[in-house]
Amino acid sequence: MSVWGITWEPAGWLLPVVTAAAFVGVAVVILGRADLVVFVAPLVGALAGAWWSAAPSSELQVDAELSAERVFQGDAVTLQVELVVPEGVELLDVELDAGSALRARPLSWSHTRSGVMRGLWELETVRWGRFSSWLRVGLRGAGGLMIGEASCELPEVTAFPSGDSLSAVPRPMELPDLLGVHLGRRRGHGVEFAGIRGYLPGDPLRSVNWLVTARRGRLYVTERLAEQAATVVAMIDAAGDIRQPGGSTLELSVHGALAVVRASLRRGDRAGVVALGGVIRWLSPDLGRKHLYRVVEALIDVQSGSGAAPSEVGSFPRAVLPPGAAIVVFSPLVDERVLSALADLRRRGFGFAVVDVLRVEPRPRPGSDYDPIAVRMWRIGRRGVRHRLAELGIPVLAWPEGAELEEVLRPVAQRPLLGSRR
């Protein structure tokens, strides 16, 4: 149970009523009806008595509890608040300020025992992040002479982003020497047939292909393709955030990045997440469910703007962007620094695909002569950006409203992403 301060001030009606009463009193005396003072005497006495004792408690005890402090975006939690109203103080109203990211719906409000009020709200998380809400309580004390207000901070709700379910994510052409599920070009201890060659000292006897050996008269062995793990990095363009129907560009980027990381980790690959611009923790690629939770935690803190994360690829440590990693970039492709970073990535030999998360375009103002021309120029500029990236061999995939990320990524998930040889 936490204790919050109540700010008291004289009730708004007090000054006009006292002034009017004084005028009436003077008028009554002037009219010669001083006996009417007897009429107002009880009221004046009560007022004076209330004012004499006008020291209502300045502490409000609040006990707030959430049914769950960590939920996924779109889930709802129940907030239960118990207010211990001080003696002699009346509760006027209770307002829950949940901000724009939480949708609050009052469920019930009841008296549990003397002086204790209990309220229940349902909070639905509209977007991911950490959100605080405030309870603003209006009170009346000292027989109505004082109006008080208390603001109480309620427990924080952490909403994790929810990502689409993907069955396939892009993988690089060059697979690192790690045990996994992808068939690379390297020969090794897999099950997939790669070829036949002559026996060399050291080859295990079980790899001898006895049919070919019997036909050729000397020992031949069957070569198999190694099963390797891929490294996938989801890159978020957090340099800006553009509001649009179906989720802002940053929201879409975070959802997409989480979906890619989750699908990669489920496949047994190493996955990481980085951001260009904005604020985020870098997470170098790793394996396992624990790493997924680390990624989810990191994504909660993504913020747009020129934050701590660099906007140049060269600034990232090698462990965060390991050579040969497949990179899936989620970007609205409007920031020139990000476009330069993408070109830089390509020059460094990374194989990657860009998902364009911008779904809207500027709308001309009605009656404006030049706006339609500006919009046309903007469209031409967008086409130019896509052309520039296409010339560099970077596939750009649009993510229109209503489309699943699965269908968006399908063209690049069916074959490995090409990077330049190093």
Next chain:
Amino acid sequence: MSTKAELAATTEGKPGLCLLAGTLMLAVPATLALVAPPAATSSGSVALGLVVMIVLTVGAGSVVAATAQPERASVAGLAVLCAALALVLAPTEVWADGLSGTAALGFLMALRAHAAARRGPLDIQAWLVARRPMLVGAAVTTPAALAAALVPSAWSLPVAGLVGLVTAGICAALFAG
């Protein structure tokens, strides 16, 4: 997003107390006007009687409206104002003024109790204890004002002070015990 909890209208409250106190508050000037009307010799007195009737009707309407919506302080204020105006128009009677004033205080406090009871269960005894300073204040000033009005004007101030002191002493002795 900001959401206000619905605090009001959980129970019916205590409208009977408000109506009783409001009726008493208006009944005093009404009785005065009926029992001791102004001398009915001129047409002015008829008009005065009509005005008193109108004022009392408005007051009665305000009492009912304030009981229906106890949170609206302005309607309650109008009811008390009507009672005061009716007393101004009615013949002078100190005891009646005191009674009506006490009823007005009772009406205002009953309205507050009614509003509190509508928000949830109300323990009347605890509620009155919380408002003890108001009751003590009224208990001190009313007899003092009454005594001051009853004695000649030259003695009114010392008598009022003395009565006030005595009442305050009695209240202090009562509540200290």
